[in-house]
Amino acid sequence: MAAKKRSKGLVIPQGVVSRLPIYYRHLLDLRSQSVERISSAQFGEAVGCTAAQIRSDLSHFGSFGQQGYGYKVSDLLRQLEKILGLTRTYSAVLVGAGNLGKALASYDSFREQGFVINAIFDVDPVLIGNYHSGKVIRPFKDLPAYLKKSKCDMAIVATPKEAAQEVVDVLVEGGVDSIWNFAPIHPVVPRGVLVENIQLTDSLLRLAFYMNARDN
Amino acid sequence: MAAKKRSKGLVIPQGVVSRLPIYYRHLLDLRSQSVERISSAQFGEAVGCTAAQIRSDLSHFGSFGQQGYGYKVSDLLRQLEKILGLTRTYSAVLVGAGNLGKALASYDSFREQGFVINAIFDVDPVLIGNYHSGKVIRPFKDLPAYLKKSKCDMAIVATPKEAAQEVVDVLVEGGVDSIWNFAPIHPVVPRGVLVENIQLTDSLLRLAFYMNARDN
DNA sequence: TAGATTGTTAATCGATTAACAATC
DNA sequence: TAGATTGTTAATCGATTAACAATC
Structure with missing residues (x-):
């Protein structure tokens, strides 16, 4: 399971880490526009990368999407907050x-x-x-x-x-x-x-x- | 000749561009310490990359070193100022x-x-x-x-x-x-x-x- | 000249993308 | 169920590094 890699001490590539804040910012935007779901294709389009990159980047941390549906904005936002350590002060x-x-x-x-x-x-x-x-x-x-x-x-x-x-x-x-x-x-x-x-x-x-x- | 690539419209990779200011800053340091010459090996050591990367990055813009000697700090500094567009206001x-x-x-x-x-x-x-x-x-x-x-x-x-x-x-x-x-x-x-x-x-x-x- | 170090080519490594089986 | 889209594997692409002939 992808999320396990983390605890095993596997390093996240720098490029991935640099893109996480961009994803996070876009998700905040989506939420403020009351968008409920988004596919990796739409997401990639919005932030200027491929759908595959979105999916591959996220897969370093776990499986947050749903086949045939995409990602639920509120769920993915919560996950990214956890990943980025924004659940504390x-x-x-x-x-x-x-x-x-x-x-x-x-x-x-x-x-x-x-x-x-x-x-x-x-x-x-x-x-x-x-x-x-x-x-x-x-x-x-x-x-x-x-x-x-x-x-x-x-x-x-x-x-x-x-x-x-x-x-x-x-x-x-x-x-x-x-x-x-x-x-x-x-x-x-x-x-x-x-x-x-x-x-x-x-x-x-x-x-x-x-x-x-x-x-x- | 490497320098020609530029005018032919060949793009410089982002990574190279990101490192140029680091090189430039280090050269300023060297000059202020009155260091006259530096090899790619010493340079790489100082800025945290390989000698090959220094040489390869610089080769996008021309040949600024001398075999058996390395780079003359004042010359390389002048070249980088030209490359970065710092010769004007x-x-x-x-x-x-x-x-x-x-x-x-x-x-x-x-x-x-x-x-x-x-x-x-x-x-x-x-x-x-x-x-x-x-x-x-x-x-x-x-x-x-x-x-x-x-x-x-x-x-x-x-x-x-x-x-x-x-x-x-x-x-x-x-x-x-x-x-x-x-x-x-x-x-x-x-x-x-x-x-x-x-x-x-x-x-x-x-x-x-x-x-x-x-x-x- | 002998030693050192360049610029560049070839080999390696890693990151991105395309493709697709799995599945909601 | 049929259509859509994921997570992941394999293929591609590009960047980094190692090696070396050229040469100061």
Whole structure:
């Protein structure tokens, strides 16, 4: 049975993982339009891939469809929520309260998805003590003590490049094992610590590449 | 000759394009450490791929190394700047002056890379007329007129989900053919218009997936 | 020259797609 | 039941890697 593969430790290909959030988003759309069922063919059409890919991707996690019918939107949505781990909440700390950090702290859709920022840290004395989205900005030096007291499922790193590795080290030292990193580096972490990087500049450079390639 | 393939219209695989910014970033690092030469083996080691992949990726664009020596950092950097289109500047408009838009407007590394935001637009009467990073926030309804007067190489879309497609339509109508989109949709655009999406939530969901998978 | 390392070709690997028996 | 569509297997496609002749 396909779902068993997971617990056997079989890895899910990266490509599959990248598509799951797309599927999930589309299912939310379908639900909001009160669509009850969808076939893999319709689904593929909507998200821009083949029906076979939809079915094959989902089969990594189990059998969620019904022959001759397709998938029930509400069922598949519930399954994807389970797969993506959206049936619980996540407590987070944010390090870096510059413009980007502030933007992330006040981004509602994260909270709606169950990610709650419980504390904000920065080194800048000008920022420390200020309130942002209902939270006081704390001095970075208090981070280790904070992590000792408070459970923290993940950290958001939105510092400048230069500070990022040190920040990650302090977080890992404090027991944080999942990091969402916006600094333009690939932080080095011990095995077992997850890092998901958002490289804004890389994305911009890809766009520049394609602009350039088109014009040539 | 490999470089010729480009002008013949041969497409560069997505994977290659995604790695170019990583290579570029590492070369900047090397230069700042005054490293003069590097072999594909050292390079691969540093960025986490094989030597063969480095050489194969670069060979899509030409022959930049020297047998028995490797690559001269300054030369390869110059070549990558050309490939990525970083030898010119790009004029941009920003639509959406919320927290994320403001963060992007004041993100120095974009300007350093040659991307200059010339105008900021929003629909919110509270924001219109305010200044941010030296630019006045203009009413969105003035965007078409602005695009008629002013050259614009690309647009940054940092609006809520609901507004994004309409904004993209207005931009495309106004002649903008490259869009850096931060709204959580895949905008529909005519052929020939480039869209690079940054899906913050998708990235967060991938992290959640891996957290969940690890704990099971 | 001898040693090192490229650019490229061939071999391998993995991911995507097409096809179809199973079955709702 | 007949029609539709799944989950999965086999075929295809493309990307990565290993190997090596070319050569600095």
